[in-house]
Amino acid sequence: MKANIVLLPGDGIGPEIVDQAVRVLEAVATRFQHSFSFSSHLIGGISIDRSGDPLPQETVDACRASDAILLGAVGGPKWDDPSAKTRPEAGLLKIRKELGLFANLRPIRLFDQLIDSSPLRREIIEGTDILFLRELTGGIYFGESGSGGSGDDESGYQSMIYTAGEVKRIVRLAAKAAQGRDNRLTSVDKANVLEPSRLWRRVAAQVMAEEFPEVQYDVVLVDAMAMHLINRPRDFDVVVTGNMFGDILTDEASMLPGSLGMLPSASLGEGGPGLYEPIHGSAPDIAGQGIANPLATVLAAAMLLRHSLSLTEEADAVETAVEQVLADGLRTADLARGTDSVGTEAMGSAVVQRLGQ
Ligand code: IPM
Ligand code: MG
Numbered sequence: 001m002k003a004n005i006v007l008l009p010g011d012g013i014g015p016e017i018v019d020q021a022v023r024v025l026e027a028v029a030t031r032f033q034h035s036f037s038f039s040s041h042l043i044g045g046i047s048i049d050r051s052g053d054p055l056p057q058e059t060v061d062a063c064r065a066s067d068a069i070l071l072g073a074v075g076g077p078k079w080d081d082p083s084a085k086t087r088p089e090a091g092l093l094k095i096r097k098e099l100g101l102f103a104n105l106r107p108i109r110l111f112d113q114l115i116d117s118s119p120l121r122r123e124i125i126e127g128t129d130i131l132f133l134r135e136l137t138g139g140i141y142f143g144e145s146g147s148g149g150s151g152d153d154e155s156g157y158q159s160m161i162y163t164a165g166e167v168k169r170i171v172r173l174a175a176k177a178a179q180g181r182d183n184r185l186t187s188v189d190k191a192n193v194l195e196p197s198r199l200w201r202r203v204a205a206q207v208m209a210e211e212f213p214e215v216q217y218d219v220v221l222v223d224a225m226a227m228h229l230i231n232r233p234r235d236f237d238v239v240v241t242g243n244m245f246g247d248i249l250t251d252e253a254s255m256l257p258g259s260l261g262m263l264p265s266a267s268l269g270e271g272g273p274g275l276y277e278p279i280h281g282s283a284p285d286i287a288g289q290g291i292a293n294p295l296a297t298v299l300a301a302a303m304l305l306r307h308s309l310s311l312t313e314e315a316d317a318v319e320t321a322v323e324q325v326l327a328d329g330l331r332t333a334d335l336a337r338g339t340d341s342v343g344t345e346a347m348g349s350a351v352v353q354r355l356g357q
Contacts, residue, residue: 001034003309006066006273008059008095010044011079011088012282013292013344014072020294020348021070021301024321027355028305028314043095044074044088044282054091060098068308069095069275070301073282097137100269102166103173104134104246105303106279108233108253108263113326117258117335120230125256128233131181132253133174134246136267138166139196141243162196162242167203169270174240175212184216184237188225188245200242222249229253254279261293261334264300266307274308276300286333290343293332295322298351321354 007022009015022038029036041059048054054074063069074088095101108130110118118125143159171187178185187204189197201219208217220228222245228235229249233256241249254260260280267275278296286292299322306315330350333341342350 001309001311003034003036003067004065005036005038005304006062006069007038007040008043008063008069008071009040010072010074010282011046011076012073012284012287014044014074014282016287016290016292016344017278017294017297018070018072020344020351021297023348023352024298024318024355025070025301025305027352028311028318031317031355032311032314034311034314043071043091045076045079047091048079048086048088054086054088055094055098060095063095063099063273063275066273068273068304070297070304071275071277072297073278073280075282076284076287078284093141095275096267097142099272099275100137101267101275102135102137102270103170103268104132104136105177105266105268105307106132106134106246106250106253106263108132108250108256110257111262111323111326113323114258114262114335117337119255119258124231125233128256130233130236130253131177131238132246132250133170133177133238133240134250135162135166135170135240135242136246137243138162139243160194160196160242160244162200164199164203167200168207171204171207171240172211173268174238175208175215175217178215178238179212182237183214185212185218186225186236186239187217187219188222188239188241188249189219190222190245191219192221196242204240225249226252229256250279259293259334261296261332262299263296264303266300266303268307274304276304276308290345291333291341292344293334294344294348295332295351298322298348317355318351321351324354325350 009018140160145158147156191197191201263279265279302315302318305311
């Protein structure tokens with residue numbers, strides 16, 4: 001297979017971790033005789049510095065013409081000035097919107113080898129396997145916003161809007177994902193307070209009753225969900241929710257497996273290229289030190305192989321290689337909890353070596 005993969009390394013540790021994922025994809029290409037071509041483009045803070053724009057049109061065009069996109073991370077203190085006219089994050093939101101990537105898949109999967117790195121007790125997390133589907137191109141992230149006034153009357157607002165169509169398509173995708181797993185779906189909202197959540201709840205229930213009557217379905221309020229995730233994470237299979245709730249709950253859930261450094265995500269639309277990235281951020285505090293954990297990005301590359309290129313065996317091989325290096329005892333600093341650790345490149349090399357075997 002030939003595939004054209006766009007790389008968006010971005011800021012902070014982004015370039016370091018994307019480099020390792022590319023080495024892994026190259027190893028996959030060699031072992032399975034594919035031909036992957038890579039081209040790197042600007043996004044985020046580095047793009048603001050070089051072009052004044054967090055997402056230049058050239059990047060959007062390259063992404064549209066690609067088979068899949070692998071992104072590192074965007075943002076950092078250098079671009080945090082609240083009065084700046086644009087921010088790195090705006091580039092990420094815009095690429096999601098431009099490519100219609102409405103479904104963000106965030107699997108929360110435990111690695112047996114890392115269970116004791118979790119801040120939670122083994123008996124609570126053992127057996128946890130959750131797939132979050134976060135709606136990614138609607139809701140409060142994209143609602144009308146503004147600010148004005150002065151003194152105590154100065155105000156800012158941002159509206160949360162969902163349409164029935166937006167709710168239907170993400171709920172359908174989540175229900176289909178549930179059918180391929182444990183056949184259970186939980187929808188998370190704040191219908192006791194928010195009007196868009198009441199619409200979400202009504203439309204979701206209708207889709208489930210009419211199209212997926214055999215999928216076990218329930219609804220949970222977002223504040224209660226925050227609690228259940230810590231208390232009984234095993235009880236959930238697929239979870240579907242809106243943009244902001246999904247952002248918050250997936251950071252929370254990412255602590256279950258022990259490190260944010262292990263979790264990949266896929267953003268998919270209807271046709272067109274998907275975008276794959278670690279769910280962690282740019283970690284500016286450790287950027288350039290060669291100590292970042294590249295495994296979330298390596299696992300994002302595995303999702304890319306599976307979802308955008310339909311290369312299931314190759315994706316499995318990458319995931320197995322990651323499990324093996326963990327079983328071999330290799331840990332980056334985020335996982336080592338005070339014991340010996342390896343750097344970003346050594347971790348990448350270990351995965352490449354395992355893939356070659
Ligand atoms: C994420 C991130 C982004 C988001 C930021 C960087 C804009 O937190 O992908 O979860 O809020 O969606
Ligand atoms: Mg987030």
